[in-house]
Amino acid sequence: MTIQRRLTDIGHYLSNAVLRVLGKALRLLPYSRRLRVGSWIGRAVLMRVPAARKRVHRNLDMVMPQLTKADRDRLITGIGDNFGRVLVEEMMMADVVSDPTRFRASGDGLEALVTAQEQGRGAIIASAHYGNWEGARASALAQGVEIAGVYRTHNNPYYNADFVAALRTLSPNAFSKGRQGTRDLIKHLRGGGVAEILVDQKQTGAPLIDFLGHPAETTLTAAKLALSMNIPLIPVITFRAADGETFDSVFAAPIPPSDEHTMMAAVNDQLSVWIRERPEQWFWFHRRWR
Template identity: 40%
Template structure:
């Protein structure tokens, strides 16, 4: 396991290290301690049910998911939108406790063999000591997919966004460290330097590329304009590394996964390659809509000093939801 320094948060760690943040972390640790007393087969469904119920009761989150669904799929019935939102909340809760049950999840991924045409490219790169950029999104459980690849012998690191609460962030990262989950690199100058060294040494790195990026490029995502980061494709081009989409897809039993590694996205330019990834994850979302994190505000229009704004925007495209 590579050494991981504290996240390069530009001073956020010091700023947010309040008594309240510490108490939040202690509450989380207490809840996790109690949850981990339960067998894994009960723990994961329980957290899924809790998150599903919580999302339905926290009006702003539930409303955001419904608005996102109405925005991209306006022909869906209200009942179907509610069904997808409930499934997404359940999947989020399961993924959350699975992260904090990383040792159990790792053992479960021992016998899972990844599939897909991208495996051949990944294997060839490893044999040649070449870097690989693996790209995915907040779908199913990307941690399960990452552990699966690590279990197959690939040196897979990941770039992550540090949380605002530095204590919870440390708890989150520590869990992965303890089970040999591959090196994690915090977003920021220091983390990017670590990521580049990892890649130049022939490692593979995972980047999640399905969130709003204010400094990105507008391109379609599920048929609607969304600001999208180009960094994954730019990194692949810079290092002449293959850009390979991959996914951890939750099985109907809610506890197991299949891991699919798609073909390498052909090298061209960063925008075209990123658009190709968008089409890849769109297909996954359309096939399993309840496994994507609809809670994210993917389509908000607030970039370029407000130039993305215009009258009559759908609520999903507003910078923030208006109070009713």
């Protein structure tokens, strides 16, 4: 290992160690207070990071140029609140899902999902980095349906190990993006499994499909898998409730089979409607558009 790689590894280890220490300290507090600490971190610290704040403003300028300064300030406060709560929830996922009453589910897609499982068929859940997206997996589990996670491997291997462990709190199946992960995901779906794919991040080189009113490079993977295996593609969103601690997952009716582009356009349209409903719960930090 070169000196540079060794230094990078040490940096990764130390940064993740800080998160672990923070997580242990938070666990000394009552559940609600932990989330309030996360909210404060999101609002007072993370939203003041110049690069993050600049990206949020750039995205809001594009999507919601009509906002007054007061409305934008309130929205940014809400974005920080949700982001900070999610970070804390990731640190204590087992605690989050230990109380099934925190998760509620509704929508035509939920019945379609349960029916597909009863028939021995898999399904694709298409969602976004919104509210806490693990809520869809938790609420489905309460209905007897286990949903696997699909994730992008983080550069920090120590953080990635903790992140994957949190994903596996809801299902032992967690598939990384990439060649081997995709093969494992296909095998899972062919065996009648269900997986959630978050489709709201930019994928360089993917087709441009409208998202929140602007063309965005959008992966077609979810639609390709649904078409090739004749399984339902179900858009889902998880709203954080007003109490800041419980969640309402809405499973929309499955997207009618057609072609990959048309199906993903329908997914983006549905996600856009939900995001505009409570925009403070979407992760505006993404470089979603060119």
